[in-house]
Amino acid sequence: MEMHVKTEETVTIPKAEYETLKQQVAWLMEQLQLSRHRQFGASSEKSEYNQINLFNEAETTTDVIVPEPDLTEIQRYYRKRTRLVNDSLPEELPIEVVEHELSIEDQVCPECNKALHVMGSTKRRELKIIPAKAVIVEHIRKVYACRGCEQNELRVPIRKAPMDEPVIKGSFASPEAIAHIMVQKFVMGAPLYRQEQDWKRNGIMLSRQTMSNWLIKATEDWLEPVYERLREVLLLRDVLHADETTLQVLREPGKTAQSKSYMWLYRTGGDVKHPIVLYEYQPDRRAKRPAEFLKEFKGYLHTDGYDVYHKLPEQITVVGCWAHARRKFDEALKALPEGDREGRNVLRGKRYCDKLFELERTFASLTPEERFAKRQELSRPVMVEFYTWVHALNAAPKTGIGKAIYYALSQRKYLECYLLDGRLEISNNRAERSIKPFVIDRKNFLFANTPRGAKASAVMFSLIETAKESGLNPFEYLAYIFKHAPNCDIRNDADALERLLPGTVSEKSFARPK
Numbered sequence: 001m002e003m004h005v006k007t008e009e010t011v012t013i014p015k016a017e018y019e020t021l022k023q024q025v026a027w028l029m030e031q032l033q034l035s036r037h038r039q040f041g042a043s044s045e046k047s048e049y050n051q052i053n054l055f056n057e058a059e060t061t062t063d064v065i066v067p068e069p070d071l072t073e074i075q076r077y078y079r080k081r082t083r084l085v086n087d088s089l090p091e092e093l094p095i096e097v098v099e100h101e102l103s104i105e106d107q108v109c110p111e112c113n114k115a116l117h118v119m120g121s122t123k124r125r126e127l128k129i130i131p132a133k134a135v136i137v138e139h140i141r142k143v144y145a146c147r148g149c150e151q152n153e154l155r156v157p158i159r160k161a162p163m164d165e166p167v168i169k170g171s172f173a174s175p176e177a178i179a180h181i182m183v184q185k186f187v188m189g190a191p192l193y194r195q196e197q198d199w200k201r202n203g204i205m206l207s208r209q210t211m212s213n214w215l216i217k218a219t220e221d222w223l224e225p226v227y228e229r230l231r232e233v234l235l236l237r238d239v240l241h242a243d244e245t246t247l248q249v250l251r252e253p254g255k256t257a258q259s260k261s262y263m264w265l266y267r268t269g270g271d272v273k274h275p276i277v278l279y280e281y282q283p284d285r286r287a288k289r290p291a292e293f294l295k296e297f298k299g300y301l302h303t304d305g306y307d308v309y310h311k312l313p314e315q316i317t318v319v320g321c322w323a324h325a326r327r328k329f330d331e332a333l334k335a336l337p338e339g340d341r342e343g344r345n346v347l348r349g350k351r352y353c354d355k356l357f358e359l360e361r362t363f364a365s366l367t368p369e370e371r372f373a374k375r376q377e378l379s380r381p382v383m384v385e386f387y388t389w390v391h392a393l394n395a396a397p398k399t400g401i402g403k404a405i406y407y408a409l410s411q412r413k414y415l416e417c418y419l420l421d422g423r424l425e426i427s428n429n430r431a432e433r434s435i436k437p438f439v440i441d442r443k444n445f446l447f448a449n450t451p452r453g454a455k456a457s458a459v460m461f462s463l464i465e466t467a468k469e470s471g472l473n474p475f476e477y478l479a480y481i482f483k484h485a486p487n488c489d490i491r492n493d494a495d496a497l498e499r500l501l502p503g504t505v506s507e508k509s510f511a512r513p514k
Contacts, residue, residue, distance in 0.1 A: 141160060143160050164483070164487055167486055168218060168221075181195060182474075183474050183478070185215075186457075186460055189443075192445075218482060220456065221485075222482060223463055227459045230462070233276060234276045239421075240269065241265075241303075242264070242301055242303050242309065243431040243434075244262050247260075247281065247454060249261045249448045249450065252450075262281075265277070266278050269424075270430065273503070278466070279457075280293055289308075291312055298316065299315075300317045301319065302321065302424070303414075304324050305410075319428075322356060325353060325404075325415060335400045336400075349389075349390070352386040356426060360425075367422070368421070368422030372419075373422075387409075470502040470503060480505060484499075
């Protein structure tokens, strides 16, 4: 009887090839771990690790703002699960009073049959919601003439009653209707086809094409001059933030419907009284786009690590974003198994970034001059120590920590710039927060049909977001512009245009607290 025995074959691999395969396997395992975290893990980038073991110097761990606490005896207690509720009703809302009384027949004592009197009352409040109501406003303009001149004179004077100009000539659009449609689309994320269905359910046949024409016409006539003036004011500031995101435009000349266009964002920093947030549509992401928009700007520009910002003219100092640098270490850390993270270099790098952000939180209430001095005293030594440590590492370039180290080294020139002025910020998160509303709304309206519509969308979004930053109600602000702009020459009257800016209008009665 024959017996067949299966033997294992040994394959000899050169050492260099083995090391390459080993690195590839490690990289694939990192990507698998990171992919699982992105799909199933929390998206927060808050630090989960203690930083005490990394920084032992008293100078780098001290809090320059918080005073020394008093010693108190802490008694044992049990935590109660409570939920904080901050709901409140605005005081300016009208109050509808409903009184509940006994009928005349029941206002008799059941014991002695004498009349009852009111000895007190209880009160209960409800928030009553009244759905939006549409009405037709019919303007009747009376024309006057003189009877005496009609009978005795050859020339008869005629006088007309004053009447405001319409927001769109020859249209039944009102300032409130256009403002409502804009807010529904760009604040509430309701595309025009959904609004068309909602109008129809209320018995109003208003097509999305008509609404689109209203928005573009009103924007080009009345919002664009305000936008251009805001751009002039923006470029006079010393500190700006910039970012960009994609936008699909279906009918763009020379491009397929599936190709990417871009919405660029430029906004003021935290050092101004009246913030400005401007979007600009462009068909591509080339370096000349920010260069054209910022050609009159001289100062500091907060950006991410995108290379086109580093090609701007010399009068613009680009300030890097430590949130992006920290994110590289954070992603590399999440790519490791949870039980294998302590003691790793990637965790040490993340803790250096965490320390810089922790110091910034302690500087929040300082003046720009005081913040500048504290950064030189406390933040700069941490940064110098971080880069000394980074230069000593020798990580594989394709690994998570290798990419984090490469980003930190290649961006060092820009990451260090926030130490130059106390008005600067450690990250570009301010721009990312401002571009987020557009990204969220883009998930609803998906695309723009034409470049003209994309440009109008940028202008509308700019005024809405700037109004929100100024504490204005977007609907009431837009309606205010559409009521007043047609009745003055805003393209030639600088004072009239100035009265329409969000910073000026923020003093009006319809301003809302932020």
